[in-house]
Amino acid sequence: MELKNKTVIVTGGADGLGLSVVKCLLEKGAIVHVVSRNVERHKQIMQEIQNTNLFTHQADVSKYSNVEKAVREIGNVDILINNAGVWLEGDLIKNSLENISRTIDINTKGVIYTTKAVLPAMLSKNKGIVLNISSTSGLEGRKKSSVYCASKWAVTGFTQSLKEDLKGTNVRVLGFYPGGMNTTLFSNAGNDKDTSKFMDPMEIAEIIIFILQRPEGINMDNVVVNRNK
Numbered sequence: 001m002e003l004k005n006k007t008v009i010v011t012g013g014a015d016g017l018g019l020s021v022v023k024c025l026l027e028k029g030a031i032v033h034v035v036s037r038n039v040e041r042h043k044q045i046m047q048e049i050q051n052t053n054l055f056t057h058q059a060d061v062s063k064y065s066n067v068e069k070a071v072r073e074i075g076n077v078d079i080l081i082n083n084a085g086v087w088l089e090g091d092l093i094k095n096s097l098e099n100i101s102r103t104i105d106i107n108t109k110g111v112i113y114t115t116k117a118v119l120p121a122m123l124s125k126n127k128g129i130v131l132n133i134s135s136t137s138g139l140e141g142r143k144k145s146s147v148y149c150a151s152k153w154a155v156t157g158f159t160q161s162l163k164e165d166l167k168g169t170n171v172r173v174l175g176f177y178p179g180g181m182n183t184t185l186f187s188n189a190g191n192d193k194d195t196s197k198f199m200d201p202m203e204i205a206e207i208i209i210f211i212l213q214r215p216e217g218i219n220m221d222n223v224v225v226n227r228n229k
Helices: 016-027 039-049 064-074 097-125 146-165 201-212
Strands: 007-011 031-036 054-058 079-082 128-133 171-178 223-225
Touching: 007 016, 007 064, 007 097, 016 031, 016 039, 016 201, 031 039, 031 064, 039 054, 054 064, 064 097, 079 097, 097 128, 097 146, 097 171, 128 146, 128 201, 146 171, 171 201, 201 223
Parallel strands: 007 031, 007 079, 031 054, 079 128, 128 171, 171 223
Antiparallel strands: none
């Protein structure tokens, strides 16, 4: 798809991989709408980037009313990039009920809610892309991250099932599964994990842009990206 003048929603686009994707999209001439909860970060990135094609919307993706309001404000959407996510690790018995609910609400329900909000208009014009950024943790179990893996496996199932539902339409559903990246995902969760040797989010963002730019007759789905060990 040609990205120039296309309207794109990036959830969780105020930092990390999401912000890298936003910057790459703007370079291609896309009209980018960042949807996230962090109003202060919205102000910062608007000052840092200063691009007339960049817009921000405060919304908690785990609340459908928030998402629906943001999508109404945006109007036409050509591409949805479901990127918002939080990290949770540790033994299940030590995970608080609050953190378990928050992880499922944002990582899983956030993807479902945002997709549900944009899908009717995409189907009406019979065109669009939904790109769900999951994780390699959505493809294999990991020690001490059962809830996080569960949230990402659910996204994998949702992505694959929705793709089946939309066969025969021109709305494409793509799954993207990156490994660990050097972002604030872990530190935001209070984890001091050393991410310095993890993948560069800008390099991963460039791969996402490449996927989005494929001709409409070509699907790059279930793309897994990991650093060589």
